[in-house]
Amino acid sequence: MALATEKLTNNQQTVLDLLEHSKEPLKAYAILFNIQKKGIKSPLQVYRALDKLIEIGKVHKIESKNSFIACKHKNCDSTTSTSFLICETCDQVTELKKKNLSLYFTKQSDQADFKYTKHNLEIYGACKDCKIKH
Amino acid sequence: MALATEKLTNNQQTVLDLLEHSKEPLKAYAILFNIQKKGIKSPLQVYRALDKLIEIGKVHKIESKNSFIACKHKNCDSTTSTSFLICETCDQVTELKKKNLSLYFTKQSDQADFKYTKHNLEIYGACKDCKIKH
Protein backbone atom coordinates (compact mmCIF):
# COMPACT_ATOMS: atom_id res chain seq x y z
CA MET A 1 0.00 0.00 0.00
CA ALA A 2 1.23 3.46 -0.89
CA LEU A 3 2.19 5.58 2.07
CA ALA A 4 2.67 9.30 2.31
CA THR A 5 6.20 8.68 3.46
CA GLU A 6 7.37 6.64 0.52
CA LYS A 7 9.97 8.00 -1.81
CA LEU A 8 8.73 9.87 -4.82
CA THR A 9 10.04 9.40 -8.32
CA ASN A 10 11.53 12.27 -10.29
CA ASN A 11 8.37 13.05 -12.19
CA GLN A 12 6.25 12.89 -9.09
CA GLN A 13 8.62 15.13 -7.16
CA THR A 14 8.77 17.62 -10.00
CA VAL A 15 5.01 17.92 -10.16
CA LEU A 16 4.69 18.11 -6.39
CA ASP A 17 7.36 20.80 -6.13
CA LEU A 18 5.52 22.94 -8.63
CA LEU A 19 2.20 22.55 -6.85
CA GLU A 20 3.70 23.26 -3.46
CA HIS A 21 5.06 26.55 -4.69
CA SER A 22 1.87 27.63 -6.39
CA LYS A 23 -0.53 30.04 -4.75
CA GLU A 24 -3.51 28.77 -6.70
CA PRO A 25 -4.55 25.33 -7.85
CA LEU A 26 -3.09 24.42 -11.24
CA LYS A 27 -4.59 22.64 -14.21
CA ALA A 28 -2.83 19.63 -15.65
CA TYR A 29 -1.74 21.34 -18.84
CA ALA A 30 -0.54 24.37 -16.88
CA ILE A 31 1.60 21.97 -14.87
CA LEU A 32 2.88 20.40 -18.07
CA PHE A 33 3.77 23.79 -19.52
CA ASN A 34 5.64 24.75 -16.35
CA ILE A 35 7.79 21.67 -16.13
CA GLN A 36 8.58 20.99 -19.76
CA LYS A 37 12.02 22.44 -19.15
CA LYS A 38 12.52 19.64 -16.66
CA GLY A 39 12.09 16.97 -19.28
CA ILE A 40 8.43 16.17 -18.90
CA LYS A 41 7.03 16.15 -22.38
CA SER A 42 3.58 14.61 -22.43
CA PRO A 43 0.27 15.10 -20.61
CA LEU A 44 0.33 11.48 -19.59
CA GLN A 45 3.47 11.97 -17.57
CA VAL A 46 1.72 14.71 -15.65
CA TYR A 47 -1.49 12.78 -15.15
CA ARG A 48 0.38 9.74 -13.97
CA ALA A 49 2.35 11.72 -11.45
CA LEU A 50 -0.84 13.41 -10.29
CA ASP A 51 -2.63 10.06 -9.94
CA LYS A 52 0.07 8.79 -7.67
CA LEU A 53 0.32 11.98 -5.64
CA ILE A 54 -3.43 11.96 -5.15
CA GLU A 55 -3.33 8.31 -4.16
CA ILE A 56 -0.84 9.01 -1.39
CA GLY A 57 -2.64 12.15 -0.25
CA LYS A 58 -0.01 14.68 -1.27
CA VAL A 59 -2.25 16.29 -3.86
CA HIS A 60 -5.99 16.81 -4.12
CA LYS A 61 -8.15 17.51 -7.13
CA ILE A 62 -10.65 20.32 -7.11
CA GLU A 63 -13.33 18.77 -9.27
CA SER A 64 -15.28 21.87 -10.16
CA LYS A 65 -12.13 23.52 -11.47
CA ASN A 66 -10.32 20.54 -12.99
CA SER A 67 -7.40 21.72 -10.96
CA PHE A 68 -4.90 20.26 -8.56
CA ILE A 69 -3.51 21.51 -5.28
CA ALA A 70 -0.76 20.31 -2.97
CA CYS A 71 -1.93 19.26 0.46
CA LYS A 72 -0.53 21.50 3.16
CA HIS A 73 -1.17 19.06 5.97
CA LYS A 74 1.52 16.74 7.22
CA ASN A 75 0.73 13.08 6.87
CA CYS A 76 -2.54 13.84 5.19
CA ASP A 77 -4.94 10.96 5.23
CA SER A 78 -7.38 12.61 2.87
CA THR A 79 -6.75 10.36 -0.04
CA THR A 80 -10.47 10.30 -0.61
CA SER A 81 -12.49 12.97 1.17
CA THR A 82 -11.67 16.63 0.67
CA SER A 83 -13.17 19.96 1.71
CA PHE A 84 -12.14 23.28 0.24
CA LEU A 85 -12.79 26.97 0.70
CA ILE A 86 -12.34 28.56 -2.71
CA CYS A 87 -12.10 32.31 -3.09
CA GLU A 88 -14.04 33.46 -6.13
CA THR A 89 -12.02 36.64 -6.30
CA CYS A 90 -8.39 35.58 -6.00
CA ASP A 91 -8.72 31.81 -6.62
CA GLN A 92 -6.86 30.94 -3.45
CA VAL A 93 -7.89 27.68 -1.90
CA THR A 94 -7.82 26.57 1.71
CA GLU A 95 -8.35 23.01 2.67
CA LEU A 96 -10.60 22.30 5.62
CA LYS A 97 -9.29 19.46 7.68
CA LYS A 98 -11.91 18.61 10.23
CA LYS A 99 -13.21 15.37 11.52
CA ASN A 100 -16.52 16.98 12.32
CA LEU A 101 -17.28 17.42 8.63
CA SER A 102 -17.17 13.69 8.00
CA LEU A 103 -19.23 13.09 11.12
CA TYR A 104 -21.79 15.64 10.04
CA PHE A 105 -22.05 14.15 6.57
CA THR A 106 -22.37 10.69 8.01
CA LYS A 107 -25.31 11.90 10.07
CA GLN A 108 -26.91 13.67 7.13
CA SER A 109 -26.47 10.55 5.02
CA ASP A 110 -27.97 8.33 7.69
CA GLN A 111 -31.09 10.44 7.67
CA ALA A 112 -31.48 9.67 3.99
CA ASP A 113 -30.83 5.96 4.54
CA PHE A 114 -27.49 6.27 2.79
CA LYS A 115 -24.18 4.82 3.93
CA TYR A 116 -21.49 7.51 3.85
CA THR A 117 -18.08 6.53 2.48
CA LYS A 118 -16.40 9.76 1.48
CA HIS A 119 -17.13 13.26 0.28
CA ASN A 120 -16.04 16.15 -1.82
CA LEU A 121 -16.98 19.62 -0.57
CA GLU A 122 -16.26 22.82 -2.45
CA ILE A 123 -17.32 26.02 -0.73
CA TYR A 124 -17.15 29.19 -2.81
CA GLY A 125 -16.99 32.68 -1.41
CA ALA A 126 -14.55 35.37 -0.37
CA CYS A 127 -11.35 34.77 1.54
CA LYS A 128 -10.19 36.85 4.48
CA ASP A 129 -8.32 39.35 2.33
CA CYS A 130 -10.80 39.64 -0.51
CA LYS A 131 -13.89 40.10 1.63
CA ILE A 132 -12.34 43.21 3.17
CA LYS A 133 -11.94 44.82 -0.25
CA HIS A 134 -15.60 43.93 -0.94
CA MET B 1 -33.85 37.45 -15.06
CA ALA B 2 -34.51 33.84 -15.90
CA LEU B 3 -37.17 32.20 -13.75
CA ALA B 4 -37.88 28.55 -13.23
CA THR B 5 -41.39 29.15 -14.52
CA GLU B 6 -40.48 30.59 -17.87
CA LYS B 7 -41.25 28.72 -21.03
CA LEU B 8 -38.57 26.42 -22.33
CA THR B 9 -37.47 26.23 -25.93
CA ASN B 10 -37.66 23.00 -27.89
CA ASN B 11 -34.04 22.08 -27.34
CA GLN B 12 -34.19 22.88 -23.67
CA GLN B 13 -37.37 20.85 -23.23
CA THR B 14 -35.93 17.92 -25.13
CA VAL B 15 -32.84 17.81 -22.94
CA LEU B 16 -34.87 18.25 -19.78
CA ASP B 17 -37.29 15.49 -20.74
CA LEU B 18 -34.45 13.08 -21.23
CA LEU B 19 -32.82 13.95 -17.92
CA GLU B 20 -36.11 13.73 -16.05
CA HIS B 21 -36.64 10.19 -17.31
CA SER B 22 -33.12 9.04 -16.55
CA LYS B 23 -32.33 7.06 -13.44
CA GLU B 24 -28.72 8.15 -13.39
CA PRO B 25 -27.00 11.41 -14.20
CA LEU B 26 -26.07 11.69 -17.86
CA LYS B 27 -23.00 13.04 -19.59
CA ALA B 28 -23.38 15.67 -22.25
CA TYR B 29 -22.42 13.38 -25.11
CA ALA B 30 -24.73 10.66 -23.82
CA ILE B 31 -27.51 13.23 -23.92
CA LEU B 32 -26.53 14.16 -27.45
CA PHE B 33 -26.57 10.55 -28.56
CA ASN B 34 -29.99 10.02 -27.04
CA ILE B 35 -31.69 12.97 -28.67
CA GLN B 36 -30.11 12.98 -32.08
CA LYS B 37 -33.29 11.47 -33.44
CA LYS B 38 -35.05 14.62 -32.27
CA GLY B 39 -32.96 16.83 -34.51
CA ILE B 40 -30.24 17.87 -32.13
CA LYS B 41 -27.01 17.38 -34.01
CA SER B 42 -24.18 19.10 -32.22
CA PRO B 43 -22.63 19.13 -28.74
CA LEU B 44 -23.10 22.85 -28.57
CA GLN B 45 -26.84 22.52 -28.81
CA VAL B 46 -26.74 20.23 -25.80
CA TYR B 47 -24.37 22.39 -23.78
CA ARG B 48 -26.41 25.50 -24.51
CA ALA B 49 -29.61 23.84 -23.39
CA LEU B 50 -27.85 22.56 -20.27
CA ASP B 51 -26.45 26.01 -19.49
CA LYS B 52 -29.91 27.48 -19.54
CA LEU B 53 -31.49 24.66 -17.57
CA ILE B 54 -28.78 24.97 -14.94
CA GLU B 55 -29.26 28.73 -14.82
CA ILE B 56 -32.95 28.36 -14.02
CA GLY B 57 -32.37 25.54 -11.55
CA LYS B 58 -34.00 22.72 -13.51
CA VAL B 59 -30.75 20.84 -13.92
CA HIS B 60 -27.65 20.48 -11.80
CA LYS B 61 -24.16 19.43 -12.73
CA ILE B 62 -22.31 16.80 -10.76
CA GLU B 63 -18.81 18.12 -11.08
CA SER B 64 -16.89 15.02 -10.11
CA LYS B 65 -18.71 13.00 -12.77
CA ASN B 66 -19.04 15.59 -15.52
CA SER B 67 -22.68 14.62 -15.50
CA PHE B 68 -26.04 16.30 -15.36
CA ILE B 69 -29.18 15.53 -13.43
CA ALA B 70 -32.70 16.94 -13.47
CA CYS B 71 -33.76 18.59 -10.26
CA LYS B 72 -36.62 16.75 -8.63
CA HIS B 73 -37.67 19.65 -6.43
CA LYS B 74 -40.47 21.99 -7.45
CA ASN B 75 -39.39 25.57 -7.83
CA CYS B 76 -35.84 24.71 -7.08
CA ASP B 77 -33.77 27.68 -6.03
CA SER B 78 -30.51 25.78 -6.17
CA THR B 79 -29.13 27.53 -9.18
CA THR B 80 -25.84 27.67 -7.37
CA SER B 81 -25.46 25.44 -4.33
CA THR B 82 -25.99 21.71 -4.63
CA SER B 83 -25.60 18.66 -2.41
CA PHE B 84 -25.72 15.10 -3.65
CA LEU B 85 -25.69 11.58 -2.32
CA ILE B 86 -24.05 9.46 -5.00
CA CYS B 87 -24.23 5.68 -4.84
CA GLU B 88 -20.92 4.16 -5.88
CA THR B 89 -22.60 0.89 -6.72
CA CYS B 90 -25.62 1.79 -8.83
CA ASP B 91 -24.78 5.41 -9.73
CA GLN B 92 -28.12 6.69 -8.49
CA VAL B 93 -28.04 10.23 -7.18
CA THR B 94 -30.22 11.87 -4.57
CA GLU B 95 -30.19 15.58 -4.08
CA LEU B 96 -30.13 16.87 -0.51
CA LYS B 97 -32.24 19.91 -0.16
CA LYS B 98 -31.65 21.30 3.28
CA LYS B 99 -31.24 24.78 4.59
CA ASN B 100 -29.17 23.47 7.46
CA LEU B 101 -26.38 22.48 5.09
CA SER B 102 -25.87 26.06 3.96
CA LEU B 103 -26.10 27.26 7.54
CA TYR B 104 -23.55 24.70 8.63
CA PHE B 105 -21.15 25.65 5.85
CA THR B 106 -21.58 29.30 6.63
CA LYS B 107 -20.55 28.60 10.21
CA GLN B 108 -17.59 26.47 9.16
CA SER B 109 -16.51 29.19 6.75
CA ASP B 110 -16.82 31.88 9.39
CA GLN B 111 -14.43 29.97 11.60
CA ALA B 112 -11.85 30.19 8.81
CA ASP B 113 -12.53 33.88 8.28
CA PHE B 114 -14.15 33.12 4.94
CA LYS B 115 -17.40 34.56 3.61
CA TYR B 116 -19.61 31.73 2.35
CA THR B 117 -21.44 32.30 -0.92
CA LYS B 118 -22.35 28.87 -2.24
CA HIS B 119 -21.22 25.27 -2.18
CA ASN B 120 -20.99 22.03 -4.01
CA LEU B 121 -21.18 18.85 -1.93
CA GLU B 122 -20.79 15.37 -3.33
CA ILE B 123 -21.16 12.54 -0.85
CA TYR B 124 -20.20 9.08 -2.07
CA GLY B 125 -21.37 5.83 -0.51
CA ALA B 126 -24.10 3.23 -0.73
CA CYS B 127 -27.76 3.94 -1.28
CA LYS B 128 -30.57 2.30 0.65
CA ASP B 129 -30.91 -0.59 -1.78
CA CYS B 130 -27.23 -1.21 -2.46
CA LYS B 131 -26.09 -1.15 1.15
CA ILE B 132 -28.43 -4.06 1.91
CA LYS B 133 -26.80 -6.20 -0.77
CA HIS B 134 -23.40 -5.25 0.68
Add this chain to the structure above:
DNA sequence: TATGATATGTTATATTATAACATGTAATAT
Protein backbone atom coordinates in the same frame (compact mmCIF):
# COMPACT_ATOMS: atom_id res chain seq x y z
C1' DT C 1 20.71 -12.07 -10.51
C1' DA C 2 16.17 -13.42 -11.68
C1' DT C 3 11.54 -11.85 -10.59
C1' DG C 4 7.73 -9.03 -10.09
C1' DA C 5 5.91 -4.71 -9.40
C1' DT C 6 5.84 -0.22 -10.64
C1' DA C 7 7.28 3.89 -13.39
C1' DT C 8 8.54 5.84 -17.88
C1' DG C 9 8.45 7.43 -22.69
C1' DT C 10 5.88 7.83 -26.68
C1' DT C 11 2.23 8.04 -30.04
C1' DA C 12 -2.29 8.17 -30.76
C1' DT C 13 -6.87 9.00 -29.50
C1' DA C 14 -10.98 9.62 -26.55
C1' DT C 15 -13.75 12.77 -23.90
C1' DT C 16 -15.47 17.15 -22.47
C1' DA C 17 -16.34 21.83 -23.65
C1' DT C 18 -16.18 26.39 -26.13
C1' DA C 19 -15.26 29.99 -30.07
C1' DA C 20 -17.01 32.29 -33.85
C1' DC C 21 -20.37 33.70 -36.88
C1' DA C 22 -24.42 33.72 -39.71
C1' DT C 23 -29.33 33.05 -39.24
C1' DG C 24 -33.80 32.61 -37.03
C1' DT C 25 -37.51 33.60 -33.68
C1' DA C 26 -40.31 35.85 -30.49
C1' DA C 27 -41.55 39.60 -27.26
C1' DT C 28 -42.42 44.44 -27.02
C1' DA C 29 -41.86 49.51 -27.94
C1' DT C 30 -42.86 52.73 -31.29
Add this chain to the structure above:
DNA sequence: ATATTACATGTTATAATATAACATATCATA
Protein backbone atom coordinates in the same frame (compact mmCIF):
# COMPACT_ATOMS: atom_id res chain seq x y z
C1' DA D 1 -47.79 46.09 -38.07
C1' DT D 2 -43.28 46.53 -38.04
C1' DA D 3 -38.75 47.99 -36.28
C1' DT D 4 -36.03 46.82 -32.46
C1' DT D 5 -34.01 44.08 -29.13
C1' DA D 6 -32.78 40.09 -26.93
C1' DC D 7 -32.16 35.63 -27.04
C1' DA D 8 -31.93 30.95 -29.26
C1' DT D 9 -30.37 28.16 -33.16
C1' DG D 10 -27.48 25.74 -36.58
C1' DT D 11 -23.05 24.83 -38.12
C1' DT D 12 -18.15 24.21 -38.50
C1' DA D 13 -14.09 24.21 -36.30
C1' DT D 14 -11.18 23.80 -32.47
C1' DA D 15 -9.74 24.05 -27.55
C1' DA D 16 -9.15 21.79 -23.19
C1' DT D 17 -9.11 17.72 -20.40
C1' DA D 18 -7.95 12.94 -19.97
C1' DT D 19 -6.90 8.01 -21.19
C1' DA D 20 -5.46 3.67 -24.14
C1' DA D 21 -1.94 0.85 -25.65
C1' DC D 22 2.49 -0.88 -25.74
C1' DA D 23 7.40 -1.16 -25.53
C1' DT D 24 11.06 -0.23 -22.30
C1' DA D 25 13.27 0.93 -17.99
C1' DT D 26 14.02 0.98 -13.03
C1' DC D 27 14.16 -0.80 -8.57
C1' DA D 28 13.24 -3.53 -4.49
C1' DT D 29 13.70 -8.10 -2.87
C1' DA D 30 13.44 -13.19 -3.11
